[in-house]
Amino acid sequence: MKTWILLLMLGTVAMAATVAMAADDEVVDGIPIDSAVFGALKARGIGPAVMSGRIAALDAVANDPRIVYAGAATGGIWKSDDGAISFEPVFDDHCQAIGAIRIDQARPDTVWAGTGEIWVRNSVSVGDGIYKTTNGGESWQHMGLGETERIGHIAIDPVNPDIVYAAALGHLWNANEERGLYKTVDGGETWDKVLYVDENTGCSDVSIVPGAPNMLFASMWDFRRSPDFFRSGGPGSGLYRSHDAGKTWEKLTNGLPEGELGRIAVAVSPAQPGRIFAFVESDDSGFYRSDDMGETWQRVSDDRGVKGRPFYFSLVVPDPVDPDRVYKPGFVIWSSTDAGENFRGLGGWVHVDYHALWIDPNDPTHMYCGNDGGVYVTYNRGGSWRHCKDLPVSQFYRIAVDQERPFNVYGGLQDNGSWRGPSRSPGGIENGDWENMGGGDGFCTIPDPQDPSIVYWEYQGGNVSRRHLDTGDNKDIQPKPQPGDPDFRWNWNTPIALGVEDPSRLYLGSQFLFRSTDRGDSWERISDDLTTDDPKLQRQLQSGGLTVDNTTAENHCAIYTIAESPLDQTVIWAGTDDGNLQVTADDGASWSEVSGKMKDVPDGTWVSCVEPGSHDRATAFVTFDGHRRGDKTPYVFRTDDLGKTWQPLATDALTGHCHVIRQDPVNPDLLFLGTERGLFISLDGGKHWAHYNEDFPQVSVRDLVIQTRENALVIGTHGRGAWIMDDISPLRQITAEGLAQDVFMLDSPPAYQTTGRGKQHSPGNNYFVAGNPSRDAKIIYFLKKRHMFGDMYIEIYQPDGTFLKRLPAGKRKGINVVDWRMRLKPPKVTSAGTLDPMVQYAGNVGPAATEGTYAYKMVKGKATYEGAIEVVANPDSPHSAEDRLLQQETVMRLYGLLEDVSYLAEAMKQVRDDAQETADDLEEGDGLAKKLNTFADDVTVMKGTFTVSEDEVQGISGERQMRENLIRLYASVSQYSGRPGESQLAAIPVYEEGIAEVRGEWEAFLDERLGDLNERLANQEIEALEILSEEEYREREG
């Protein structure tokens, strides 16, 4: 056995050697990395969940409605098994855009998920097919339909659940054949397209007749979107029925509108055979009902509210029990109790914009709904609702930070306004910590760097305001056209930017670039029309197709991204949504359009981000996003000559169309890229990219900002809220040579002691709280492979060289971060029957490690690696060095006294217990037993003079003696990092005297009594009573 293992190891070593030799032959260019490099470098999601976010699909288990799956439009799938009190994300390894969820009610551990957003507003994401889980969401398999882009409805045959229908809407922005109604009969292994009209028409709904599953209804929808325009409706749309499980279909027309149709929702009533409801968009949209299995239709309602935005609100949900009840979730939930003839909107203090509704078939007053504010539960048919506060699926568009301590994160959310939240908060970052800055759809939300009480924010369509947080005042600062000016075209997501050198320079972009130096009170136009101003691309007023829908969402030919160079404020970049990239090097006097210099990018491709370099004024990075014209290619470029020439930076490692790129201000080769599929990082200026995805979901990353003081990367996701990677400094240090080593030690950032604050409240489990960043000191290193064989641990040494502590080391592949709490060993405070938090504190939290250099050694097998951590003064500390030093010395003085008095208590206890035990072993009445017990009692009395006896107290006595008071003094002095109070300092000599007194008494007592007692024991050949030595006591743990 041994030799086999030896051979194994030799073999591995030999193989490694040959591999290494081969590597030497090629010169590695750049720093090739994969996702595993990032290792333990984590990002934490900070929410917000207070307003939750857009839910696109919902399903629950009929026989146990505590089990709910919620599909966020771009935030993944969340599962609850406690009735929507708390949720866990279960789909984070996959595409986060969810269109449909369908539980196989016969085997509820099997759930189908269709990806891609189906409520196809301008901001929607893309999917990559259909997935299935058979273990309740623990793992999912991709089951095909990868090119459909969005799947909106899934229906499972109630008799044979291996037969599943998937309604694929298909590509939104271009013609494509992968759409229509698909069917599988083998549980998803293979699919057939059973209903197809043409490459422009997708399947928008499907409904099976529960009592006769060969009978189905499906609707087909002809639609297309482009950057400035949306068309719902066309010749391909229609309502279809099949009698033979999808083999053949007939188009239904009797009683339905003539002419072109738009989006149609169809739903079979489970409560009455033959009853079908449909909502049909046409040039006169209406709510329809059939009572003869779809042969003939009646128009039963043309209620204005029910007809609102038919391309977007197209869902009909019949009550499972009452055939006359039917719901149409839309702006509100419209409810009818007379089979669709009359509707009223449901109430409750809830968000608007509904896209999902589930009704409990065993109790239809119990419902779950999903809208733009998350998931709600009702037990009275929608009279009142409980909001789930544990779903952080907010959709950021843009993100910003300030320089407060701790810093705050600002950003605008889809349909949920503009918000500010802290990066750290006592007890964690919770819903209540987020503050609303403004309403509508939020986009740029930027704090004024010179006055933290001012925030610039906007709602859709360029409605920019300046809010004064102290007074609540809000000023509309949007520049208005003067006589003679053309209309200003504001992109729905209007860019606001600030100068870096001079943050009083405030920029705003319509088709013109504006700048203000008085916080928006007045504006100077510093450019001509920077866009193409192509009238063919400005159709937003007619946008909608059959139903006009002009909400500024399709505003086009406007500036989308603005940035001033941090190194030269006369260099300003502006990118437009119609593909122009403009740069000025003379503060706006003249502009050059340079997008044409990039041959690989089709003309007119939307410029999503321009990021001037922070190391060279002539450098800039740019991302293009062509998805709104059907082009999902990742486009990333770099220039070092103000746009004259460009290098492409996209590699095969990138997936998803690109939104944002940032260059690290410290290491110019460190780049962060946000795409529709998440975050990508390059350590070599874009030669190689790796997906940051181990614990970070594949969610659309729309914006990024680096908080330079804290070395933190703040990530604005569209669907999973804001995330913070608290320390990016390890990434700055990685080199190709380092990655080739087995172990590569990285620098520890300076660490300092902090005093945390807790929070005393218990909000229940229906509440989202994000963790705070760790304030521990860190030992950081890179391992090429997971550590398997031999010891591995870290030893920390005090500034004077003495050994302090051994820590378990991180063993994983990639970057490891080992936390050291910077505390010395807690004093020995033997447990007492007490709830006193001071005693708990003293016993568990050692004294803070003082400022100084702490060397460490990492042992890994036979090798040793060394480094050091600097523990420095807390930069926020208001205390002088002298006061801090006094505090630290006082703590150690008290620490020593505590150890002394605890030793005495323990020594007494031990010999007292020994004496009693010895006495118990003797025969009753034995004189020696009596002597022993007397001895024990006397020790108990002596002990009782200075410490509460834990074994004699049952319950919580609240009694305190000298030792307990000393513990509390120690805890008090420890918990304040500044100068101890005068009375605290004055108390110390008193304790010193008191302890000396006890010690004197104890030693005298032993002198007098112990020798004699032990002699008697010896005479009876009984083991002597021993006194615990101080050395032995100090060696004990805790």
Added chain:
Amino acid sequence: MKKIIMITALAAALLSAGVVGAMTADELIDKSLEAQGGLDNIKAVQSIKATGIFMTMGMEFPFTMTQKRPGLMRVDVNINGMEMVQVWDGETAWTINPMAGSAEPQDMSPVEAKSLKTQSDMDGMLVDYKKKGYTVEYIGEDEVEGTAVHHLKLDTNDDLVLDMYFDAEYFLLIMTAAAMTVDEQTINTETYTSDFKESGNFIAAHAMETRMGGQVANNIVIETIEYDIEVDDAIFVKPSAE
């Protein structure tokens, strides 16, 4: 050079699963038992005594663990000078926990008892799993903290399901995950094993890290392991109440 190539080839043959591919549950189990030291050696051991340190919340407590066939186990942990004891005596689990205020032996809760019982299986749960009434399933290839692994699911059919992850190169167990339900609350526990060293006829892990809900709950470092020492059965017997 020739020697190195030969050894390399031999190692490659032995490491034939270096070409990571799907396998059956039994194949994976066989490979993992081989990697530990082989089924024969495992079954030959009559008793084990291990010492080490249990680290939690910044504190360290020395412990001793003693196991003896058939399925007896005792753990002694020194906490603040007090001895805490946990024992599985083949039928029940009992403990003496001075931290709870009493020096009397107490019975452990059914959940704790189940956990202790599985730990007392000296051969490990995979040996003779069928006889023990367990079912196993090879789930597939996966990654644990960036390292390629094979994932095996073991169901005790007694309310305990373990996900076991074996390093794809060495077939040593590097992580075990379980969802423990205590009082209606489900806590995900993961135990990461490393620091594998030769020990007797075996390759044994000498470091374990347990995380609950993603946070590190404790670390264990094993310092010594002795095999086939004399163990008095009396140490497993629950002392009668005084």
